[in-house]
Amino acid sequence: MRVEVEGVTLEVEDHGEGIPVVLLHGFPLSSEMWMPVRTAIEQVARVVTPDLRGFGGSDAPVGDYGMGILAGDVVGLADRLGFERFVLGGHSMGGYVALRIADRSLDRIAGLVLVDTRASPDTDEARARRDEAIARIGGGDREAFLDGFVANLVGRSSRQRAPRQIAEMRAIAGGIPDHVLAGCLAGMRDRPDSAALLAKLDVPALVIAGEEDTITPPEVGEAMAAVLPHARLAVIPLAGHTPSVERPIPTAEAIVSFLLENFPQPAAPIRPRRG
Ligand code: MLT
Numbered sequence: 001m002r003v004e005v006e007g008v009t010l011e012v013e014d015h016g017e018g019i020p021v022v023l024l025h026g027f028p029l030s031s032e033m034w035m036p037v038r039t040a041i042e043q044v045a046r047v048v049t050p051d052l053r054g055f056g057g058s059d060a061p062v063g064d065y066g067m068g069i070l071a072g073d074v075v076g077l078a079d080r081l082g083f084e085r086f087v088l089g090g091h092s093m094g095g096y097v098a099l100r101i102a103d104r105s106l107d108r109i110a111g112l113v114l115v116d117t118r119a120s121p122d123t124d125e126a127r128a129r130r131d132e133a134i135a136r137i138g139g140g141d142r143e144a145f146l147d148g149f150v151a152n153l154v155g156r157s158s159r160q161r162a163p164r165q166i167a168e169m170r171a172i173a174g175g176i177p178d179h180v181l182a183g184c185l186a187g188m189r190d191r192p193d194s195a196a197l198l199a200k201l202d203v204p205a206l207v208i209a210g211e212e213d214t215i216t217p218p219e220v221g222e223a224m225a226a227v228l229p230h231a232r233l234a235v236i237p238l239a240g241h242t243p244s245v246e247r248p249i250p251t252a253e254a255i256v257s258f259l260l261e262n263f264p265q266p267a268a269p270i271r272p273r274r275g
Helices: 031-041 067-080 093-108 124-138 142-151 156-161 163-174 178-189 218-227 248-262
Strands: 002-005 008-016 020-024 046-050 086-091 109-115 205-210 231-236
Touching (some): 002 067, 008 031, 008 067, 020 067, 020 093, 031 046, 031 163, 031 248, 093 109, 093 178, 109 248, 124 142, 124 178, 142 178, 156 163, 231 248
Parallel strands (some): 020 046, 109 205, 205 231
Antiparallel strands (some): 008 046
């Protein structure tokens, strides 16, 4: 469905019933990255997966793609869907956005799912790499930039066994306009330090880490889980940076178990109710 928030129209998938679970995709992907786990999660919850502004089927206005802007869209979406409180999940860049929302609107968050993401800001080296990437995109070298970037979204096991995963994510990335790529790279470069925020996030949290992630190594997730007041860590074997695509079954199982334990509710019907 299409939902207008903050002057942009977002493409949003909305499935299942029960506690709302809003899942935010990473860079340079779209809500498609949640598809392999969605069917399992929607048996126990209402799963809402928007394409963030600029991505997938959502509008891609020229302008600011800071994490705060993307966060504002998601809160606007929750308002539009009537969610007073919801479980918020984010993969990598989606996690940066989720932490912006948690910082501003913790009262709206019932639980957190942080997937291969970090609370710390970019290091000086990472900022320099963002600048270099922005310059490459501006200089017409976007395809080579995306080839290199997307290849690292999976771990070594997936690279060997399922190269199609890289091809599929590369196809998603290929549709993202230059100004969105550059805008998000700048937004990620300039994101604030959320490390001190973690200890204040007094809600059930699940931290998921791909064992073979080289972008956000599992130690980063382990350290976040140690600081969050009520967190559990799930390390997904044989997965890299994108466990929902690489190892959907253990990833979905971790999310479903987390939801069932923390948000017990009547089971959703297997078939849609009639009349
Ligand atoms: C992502 O997967 O969203 C990005 O790798 C995050 C980043 O570049 O910091």
